Amino acid sequence: MFTAFWDILTIDNLIYLFKGAMVSLSMAALSLFIGLIFGILGASAKISKNRLLRILGNIYVEVIRGTPMLLQIMLIFNVVPIIVTQITGEVFRMNYFLIGVVAMSINSGAYTTELIRSGINGIDKGQWEACETLGLSRWQTMRLVILPQAFKRIVPPLISEFITLIKDSSLVSIIGLVELLNSAKVLGNQYYEFMSPYCLAGVYYLVMTLTISYIAKKIERKLAVSD
Amino acid sequence: MIKIENIVKQFNNLKAVNDVSLEIKKGEIVCLIGPSGSGKSTVLRCINGLEKPESGHIYVNDQLLDEKDSENYKKLRGLMGFVFQHFNLFPNMTVLENLTLAPIQVMKKSKEEAEQIACQYLERVGLLDKKNEYPNKLSGGQKQRVAIARSLCMSPEIMLFDEPTSALDPEMVIEVLEVMQELANEGMTMVVVTHEMGFARTVANRVIFLEDGKIVEENNAEEFFKHPKTQRAQDFLNKVMH
Numbered sequence: 001m002f003t004a005f006w007d008i009l010t011i012d013n014l015i016y017l018f019k020g021a022m023v024s025l026s027m028a029a030l031s032l033f034i035g036l037i038f039g040i041l042g043a044s045a046k047i048s049k050n051r052l053l054r055i056l057g058n059i060y061v062e063v064i065r066g067t068p069m070l071l072q073i074m075l076i077f078n079v080v081p082i083i084v085t086q087i088t089g090e091v092f093r094m095n096y097f098l099i100g101v102v103a104m105s106i107n108s109g110a111y112t113t114e115l116i117r118s119g120i121n122g123i124d125k126g127q128w129e130a131c132e133t134l135g136l137s138r139w140q141t142m143r144l145v146i147l148p149q150a151f152k153r154i155v156p157p158l159i160s161e162f163i164t165l166i167k168d169s170s171l172v173s174i175i176g177l178v179e180l181l182n183s184a185k186v187l188g189n190q191y192y193e194f195m196s197p198y199c200l201a202g203v204y205y206l207v208m209t210l211t212i213s214y215i216a217k218k219i220e221r222k223l224a225v226s227d
Numbered sequence: 228m229i230k231i232e233n234i235v236k237q238f239n240n241l242k243a244v245n246d247v248s249l250e251i252k253k254g255e256i257v258c259l260i261g262p263s264g265s266g267k268s269t270v271l272r273c274i275n276g277l278e279k280p281e282s283g284h285i286y287v288n289d290q291l292l293d294e295k296d297s298e299n300y301k302k303l304r305g306l307m308g309f310v311f312q313h314f315n316l317f318p319n320m321t322v323l324e325n326l327t328l329a330p331i332q333v334m335k336k337s338k339e340e341a342e343q344i345a346c347q348y349l350e351r352v353g354l355l356d357k358k359n360e361y362p363n364k365l366s367g368g369q370k371q372r373v374a375i376a377r378s379l380c381m382s383p384e385i386m387l388f389d390e391p392t393s394a395l396d397p398e399m400v401i402e403v404l405e406v407m408q409e410l411a412n413e414g415m416t417m418v419v420v421t422h423e424m425g426f427a428r429t430v431a432n433r434v435i436f437l438e439d440g441k442i443v444e445e446n447n448a449e450e451f452f453k454h455p456k457t458q459r460a461q462d463f464l465n466k467v468m469h
């Protein structure tokens with residue numbers, strides 16, 4: 001077994017895993033970003049005065065948070081090609097990365113919706129009232145007074161969400177995307193030995209997640225100082 | 228200038244304001260007093276639309292305050308400034324930005340003009356040197372003076388104060404009351420919810436005593452403090468004055 005480990009530990013294999021890690025990382029980063037947009041829309045819906053929007057926002061959050069991400073990935077894996085074919089009229093060339101990003105963005109958006117909503121709700125009601133008495137519209141209040149204050153509360157959990165996404169991106173391996181976990185599996189198949197490549201993949205995941213939480217701590221400290 | 232007719236405001240099953248009517252004339256200074264929970268804040272908040280009464284009417288300059296007529300509603304609310312017990316300054320903005328936000332965004336003033344006006348008001352409340360500070364660097368009394376200046380920047384014709392000194396340390400109460408006294412001297416129409424009986428006595432033209440959401444007694448300040456007519460007002464004054 002230990003000989004196998006040294007066999008596998010070659011520069012080429014490390015680079016191969018690194019490429020897989022970059023797929024995972026970029027998928028997580030893109031999904032975080034798109035999920036943030038969904039989150040802003042979702043949170044706006046959930047706190048809007050319009051009842052229908054509030055209901056839609058609730059359904060989005062509850063359905064996504066109440067079902068397994070794996071199921072969502074499988075579902076989108078089956079649904080996206082149909083939709084794309086409907087729209088373009090051409091047969092959809094399977095793009096696993098794209099499907100992964102779509103699924104993870106929708107998933108992340110639900111969690112981000114709640115992050116943003118609770119960040120906004122955490123701002124003292126008096127801030128809204130002061131704006132109201134000064135004649136600012138709801139949207140002006142949101143944009144100029146509430147969001148800048150809520151931002152500080154939202155950033156730290158958003159970074160945790162990024163870490164979660166990096167780990168959860170491994171779920172997209174189920175549809176065949178060669179991200180970090182699948183890269184390890186490919187190596188395992190090649191050498192008939194799985195423990196070493198999986199351990200290496202674990203190290204790669206750890207490097208990514210620990211780096212981000214280190215940066216997160218620094219950012220948090222900075223935000224706390226300006227309070 | 229302000230006329231309230233039979234307003235009722237209910238929270239759950241509690242009638243916080245129960246059929247209150249009153250009138251405030253231009254230039255008048257009216258103090259609302261009464262025990263905790265008597266509905267003083269709620270009356271004040273109904274006047275400028277922060278709370279929506281279940282029934283009754285509010286007139287500002289003889290015009291009905293009606294949310295459905297949104298243009299006029301905005302205009303009428305714009306005539307009233309509101310000062311909160313807890314200041315509600317924007318912590319993410321400097322003092323000057325706190326003052327210029329609404330003039331720039333709502334009145335569409337240029338930044339320069341808004342800042343010039345803001346500086347005039349800061350000068351008047353004695354805080355021009357703090358214009359670039361953030362609110363968390365100010366004392367309670369300074370915060371409240373900034374909050375008053377912020378309201379004044381919108382050139383209100385009526386100022387509503389909800390216990391502006393209740394959250395302050397005793398030594399800071401006076402600096403805020405002085406600013407209010409000055410406003411009163413300049414002829415501002417003011418409605419003040421307060422526990423400062425000294426202020427009510429010396430500055431107010433009229434005192435309205437509320438209890439359980441109802442007006443129990445209403446009189447000019449002099450008379451009210453010297454000869455309260457109702458037993459409840461007498462009891463209340465005995466409690467707070469001694």
Ligand SMILES: Nc1ncnc2c1ncn2[C@@H]1O[C@H](COP(=O)(O)OP(=O)(O)OP(=O)(O)O)[C@@H](O)[C@H]1O
Pocket residue numbers: 238239241243261262263264265266267268269270
């Ligand atoms: N938003 C609210 N929701 C539920 N009940 C409320 C709300 N605001 C006020 N009340 C209740 O209405 C009653 C009147 O409240 P209000 O704040 O007007 O009294 P107040 O005279 O201003 O008292 P205080 O001197 O303590 O400020 C109180 O019993 C209070 O608990």
Ligand SMILES: [Mg+2]
Pocket residue numbers: 267268269389390
């Ligand atoms: Mg009150």
